[in-house]
Amino acid sequence: MKGLGAVIENMDNCSKNHNLLLHVSDNPEAFLRAVKPFGIDESSSVQLFLEIAILFTVLTTEAFRTLLLFHSKDISPSLPLGPMLSRLEGPDAAPNAVAKLKPFMDIEFRNALAHGLVGTEAKKIVLYKNSKFEVLDRLELADFMMRAKEQNVLTSRA
DSSP: OHHHHHHHHHHHHHHHHHHHHHGGGGSHHHHHHHHGGGTOOHHHHHHHHHHHHHHHHHHHHHHHHHHHHHTOSSOOTTSOHHHHHHHHTSTTSOHHHHHHHGGGOOHHHHHHHHTTOEEEETTEEEEESSTTOOEEEEEOHHHHHHHHHHHHHHHHTO
16 A cells, blocks of 8 residues: 555656646746746757656556556456456456446557657657557647546546
8 A cells, every 4th residue: 555655646746747837838938937047948848748748648547557457356467558458358357347448548649658659740749659660640739638638537537
């Protein structure tokens, strides 16, 4: 329980930092003036926001995986999310529950973020499927934020 508390506290702190950076858009000029002495400009502040959003999405998705493990029997804690869901789809597990969950779980999105297969190109966020850099998606910032939020909401409802 101590470990779980530490993980939840870390996720909560990341959420607070993510939300603080969201509010920079309330007055971006004032923010940029305040952080300029520290070498932070518009480009690096956007990058910082993306990095926090990526980390928060990975943390919440993995927390959801951990919650699934708490409610599952005979599932190896070392299984990645995709194989774990496949195992839970078996007739001796929870196939109906997994069928209801799967449409809300964006495993390819999670994998791209968790494996660092993400970059920016022409003001778009590019997600890659694998180490061959096959493009999974090119997203505007708003689309990225919505996709990340959908994964965060899944965890908060668990």
